[in-house]
Amino acid sequence: MKGLIHVYTGNGKGKTTAAIGLTIRARAQNLRVCYIYFHKEPERWGDTEHGILAELGVDILGFAKKHPHFFKDVTKDETRKECLDGLEVIKRIFHENKYDLLILDEINISMRDGFLREEEVLEVLEAKPEGLELVLTGRGVPQKIIEKADLVSEIKAIKHPYDMGIQMKKGIEY
Amino acid sequence: MKGLIHVYTGNGKGKTTAAIGLTIRARAQNLRVCYIYFHKEPERWGDTEHGILAELGVDILGFAKKHPHFFKDVTKDETRKECLDGLEVIKRIFHENKYDLLILDEINISMRDGFLREEEVLEVLEAKPEGLELVLTGRGVPQKIIEKADLVSEIKAIKHPYDMGIQMKKGIEY
Numbered sequence: 001m002k003g004l005i006h007v008y009t010g011n012g013k014g015k016t017t018a019a020i021g022l023t024i025r026a027r028a029q030n031l032r033v034c035y036i037y038f039h040k041e042p043e044r045w046g047d048t049e050h051g052i053l054a055e056l057g058v059d060i061l062g063f064a065k066k067h068p069h070f071f072k073d074v075t076k077d078e079t080r081k082e083c084l085d086g087l088e089v090i091k092r093i094f095h096e097n098k099y100d101l102l103i104l105d106e107i108n109i110s111m112r113d114g115f116l117r118e119e120e121v122l123e124v125l126e127a128k129p130e131g132l133e134l135v136l137t138g139r140g141v142p143q144k145i146i147e148k149a150d151l152v153s154e155i156k157a158i159k160h161p162y163d164m165g166i167q168m169k170k171g172i173e174y
Numbered sequence: 175m176k177g178l179i180h181v182y183t184g185n186g187k188g189k190t191t192a193a194i195g196l197t198i199r200a201r202a203q204n205l206r207v208c209y210i211y212f213h214k215e216p217e218r219w220g221d222t223e224h225g226i227l228a229e230l231g232v233d234i235l236g237f238a239k240k241h242p243h244f245f246k247d248v249t250k251d252e253t254r255k256e257c258l259d260g261l262e263v264i265k266r267i268f269h270e271n272k273y274d275l276l277i278l279d280e281i282n283i284s285m286r287d288g289f290l291r292e293e294e295v296l297e298v299l300e301a302k303p304e305g306l307e308l309v310l311t312g313r314g315v316p317q318k319i320i321e322k323a324d325l326v327s328e329i330k331a332i333k334h335p336y337d338m339g340i341q342m343k344k345g346i347e348y
Contacts (some may be wrong), residue, residue: 021191029345153186171203
């Protein structure tokens with residue numbers, strides 16, 4: 001069956017959590033899943049959902065973990081280089097074709113913030129194996145990626161507690 | 175820390191998957207999670223994500239599994255009765271206060287389709303323990319529930335493949 005390209009975008013909460021949910025659902029069917037994330041440093045937060053995903057047999061990789069907006073010890077050039085490394089790995093995964101589901105968590109941010117050009121990502125997407133299900137998450141997805149995708153969900157924040165000064169809670173928000 | 179009321183609504187894909195993702199994230203922190211679903215019959219689909227959640231120590235309960243729109247052997251009255259049973263269990267869970275996160279998957283559908291009145295749900299929500307994080311999913315959430323919630327994400331389908339006649343895929347769509 002044809003594998004679709006899914007996009008989860010928008011300013012609301014639920015993009016990465018939906019990707020995690022899809023990962024769990026796929027593992028419940030014993031599908032082979034690779035979970036690649038960009039611009040996140042889960043290790044510094046202690047145990048996260050990645051630990052559970054790994055235990056469930058998901059292969060996990062992270063690229064450009066420090067976003068230069070938050071970490072002053074990395075440059076934009078370094079971040080771009082690491083994102084390009086990520087693209088190379090995605091190309092190799094497409095070539096090897098050993099997964100049923102590939103998550104690219106926050107890759108939309110890589111494009112939005114100029115670390116990857118949308119043409120670079122689109123070119124890689126051309127080589128997606130027919131049967132592979134692919135999920136891209138993150139705010140600010142470019143229009144051309146929307147056109148390329150089969151399924152696009154925009155998550156809008158109708159109400160968000162940070163507006164009200166409520167603190168983030170470990171195990172729920174991150 | 176105060177537990178919030180989250181709502182995932184809208185016509186797009188990602189509401190239940192976000193709830194599953196939140197469940198995984200919470201279990202990664204060893205939080206105690208109860209997952210209650212309405213209007214779904216996961217058993218007839220074979221293995222689903224519920225099996226993995228159960229293995230991870232999540233307590234799972236289902237109510238009004240057959241929606242009368244899809245199953246002609248159940249009546250609306252029977253469905254309402256089963257939804258009310260679900261509300262009673264939620265009340266008891268609030269009273270016992272032994273969970274950190276409670277998911278109410280598709281309870282918005284119970285309200286939208288008239289099996290539960292929004293006032294009945296709102297009255298139960300009044301007794302939510304302070305620290306409990308509560309998640310309601312499903313399309314068509316009533317306005318008063320939005321007002322009561324702390325965090326509301328509306329998932330909009332920008333593009334949906336069923337429009338294009340693409341078949342649902344086990345392990346990805348359900």
